[in-house]
Every structure is written in C-alpha cells, then in structure tokens.
Amino acid sequence: MISKPSARAYVTFWGTRGSIPTPGNSTEKYGGNTPCVHIQHEDTDIILDAGTGIRNLGLELMQQKRKMDLHLLLSHTHWDHIQGLPFFVPAYSKETNIYIYGSPQKESFLEGILQRQMDVNYFPVDMNALQAKLIIKEIEFEALTIDAATVQWQEQVCHPGGSVRYRIEINGKKIVYATDVELDKLFSPSADSSDDNKKLKDEYNDFIKDADLLIADAQYTQEEYIAKQNWGHSSIETVLKVAHKQGVKQLALFHHDPQRSDTMIDKLWKKHSPHYALHDRPMNTFWAREGMTLAI
C-alpha cells in the first residue's frame, strides 16, 4: 500500500510516570500510569513499553479494531516497563499478533522474563492463557522496518541492567524514545572525560539530532539528582540543554518521579518552558501527560 505523503503519525501518551504507578488527586493531570506510548500511522501500531498505561491502550484498541498486528518495543524489562502486559486485553484475543522487540543482550531471556512475571506466585493467570500470537524478536540488525516506519535502536549503558533507546522514522519525521538513562553521567560538567564517555556522548547526540519529538527520561531536578546519582535517571536541566543543543524541535519530558505532583510539574513547566519556546531556535518543551495525542 502506498501511503499518502500527508499521513501523519499520532503519538499518544498512555503512561508517563516512572518507577511505580501513582494514582491519586495530586497526579491526576499528568497521570499515574507507568510508561506506555502508542505511535499510530495509518494501519501501523507501534507501542513503546508495556507499563501500566498499556491497560487503557488495550481497551481503546479493542474498541477500534478486531484484528491487530501490534509492534511492542521494550526499552528494558524493569517492572515499570512490563507490568501492564498481563492486563493488556488484546493479548487475550486470538485475533492479535504481538511482535515484541527487546535488547539482544537479553536474547532468550526476554521470553523468560515476561513469562516469570506471570508465574503463579506473582499473577493468577498463566502466560499460556494469552491467546494472542506473541512473537518475541531480539533486534539483531542496525535498523528494523515496520511497514512504513524505520526503527533505529541503541543500547544505553547508563542505567542499571541497561536499556534500549529507539528512533522511529516515518514520513521523514523522527520520533525518539530514550527513557531510563542517566545522561548526567555523560553530560554533566563533572562527568568523566574518558574516550569511552566521549563516544557515548557522540552516539547520543547523533541519535537525537534534529528529532521532531524526543521523549526523554527527566525524572529528577538538578537538586534532587545529587542524592540520586547512579540510580539510572536524568535531571531535567541536563536533558533540556542536551536536547536543545542538538536541535530537537519538541521535547516531552518523561518518566516523572513518583513524588512529582501536578502542582510541582506546573511550576517546573513555568520555570523552564518559556526560555526554550521563545529562543531563536525554539524547542517546545512540555511534561508528557496521559491522554495527550500529538500529530507528528
């Protein structure tokens, strides 16, 4: 099928919270579900991570269509990124094919990890009850093609256990998903200046360069980060600087700290966004929130 040049990709945030779900009054606006982002382009559905947000996405997809081919790209297998999968209704339907992609470093482990999450000691339903066809794919090559989309990926070492970042290119637009990574380890003024670090910095810079949308881990403020070094997450200030320097057009700050209330995010937004929005080279900066869809 030839896609119309005008067909846009729709990016919807279903979960934006880091580490653990945070239901409640103070997180109603930005949401309490853990990471899940849906990219829809014509008939192609790409899902980034399967945190608790994927449950609501599943309900929405069930309303829209019966037969589904879904491409699930996992950044890594920490709880907050896979915990929603057993509650993803399309996974219980025979009409669904789910292609699951993850780091080749986990290789055969990936299936085991997902299976163990549904062990009887943790969850009442066995993974075999998932009627959907689950096709677990380790990404071996530099890029993979999903219909009209090209997906590039890179390992991120600055996170305990590692994680993967993805760049989805559709219609000449670039969407980068780079969560669970401690950029301050590479980019802060006190970061070590070894050749290894320099290489990692260059790789990151190239990867996000001129992105139309960068979804980036920004769990801590600079002050909070001091006590959270080596926990595998970035500070807001570092992400802002690095993204702006690389010409990112829209920056969605993501993986909000469980302690971050709506009021605090609104304050951070007021503090940081105008500077970048009104810059000669503007970068639209916002805190990703559940229930928001952008056309890219």
Next chain:
Amino acid sequence: MGDKSKKPVKRASVRVVKRSTKAKSRPQGTIQQKPEDEQSRTKDLSSTMQISMSDFFEDLPAERETHLDITCPGREPRRIKLGDDTLIIGRDDTCDIPLPLKNVSRNHAQVSYNGDEYTISDIESTNGIFINNIRVSKCILRNHDLIRIGEAKLLFVREKIRG
C-alpha cells in the same frame, strides 16, 4: 481573565450560564429549608425523624460542574457549561461554540464527553489547537487547562472530586 462578576450571555443552542460569584446553589432538600417561624421550628424538632434518607441521596452530587470560560477578541467573555453533548467549535455561525475569527477554521475542534472525561480533538483545522501552548491533535482535558484556538482562549474548569 476578565471580570467574572457580570455578563450573563444568551445563546440558543448551548447551555450558557451566568458567571456567578455566589456559592454554588444546590438542590433544595428538606434539611436546607428554613422554617417559616420559630413555632414551626419547634414543631419540627419535636418530631425528630422527619428527615428522610432519600433527601441525602438526592443531595449527593452525581456530576461535577464543568465549564469553559471563553475569551475571544471583540466579544464579551462568556462561560459555557459542558454536559453530555459533543460541541463543535469553529468560525461558522452554526457551531455550538462560534469563534468568529479569521484564524479559526469553519469547523475547528470538538469537545466530547465519555461519561467520565472531556476530550478536545482537532477536526483537521488549519491552525491547530494548543493546550498550555503545546499543539495537540487530541487531549483529555484537566482542570485549568488553557486551550488556545486562533486568538481565542478557553479555560477548562472542572470541579475536583476530592477537594
């Protein structure tokens, strides 16, 4: 925002309510009715169990008051109460919420309700809709979201469930 203390506005197709500065009025149950005089009050008190349980249930707020405060250049600010119906916003006169501005498309956006939440969607407008300055294709609305459509600003206000 402008002065909220005046200007009731009339519109035919949508429910437009007066911007009231007074405390929200509630359905009048037995509890709130004032006795006509002292005597009748004493009488009421002598028959204590008069208050029926059903009054309590009637007083329970089943829906949350939700509205849009609209500021549109060249027009008086107004408040539109949101209910179950889907409302179309646009330049056309026939829209539920008309915004007669050049940079607004004829049918620009719609606000719909799923029984729990209100969602604003861009219906292929030229200039888009912005929530808190970010261009969105669709967004579930939250209390105090500032929506920009052309030069018009729409403040979404929704009562909180818990304080």
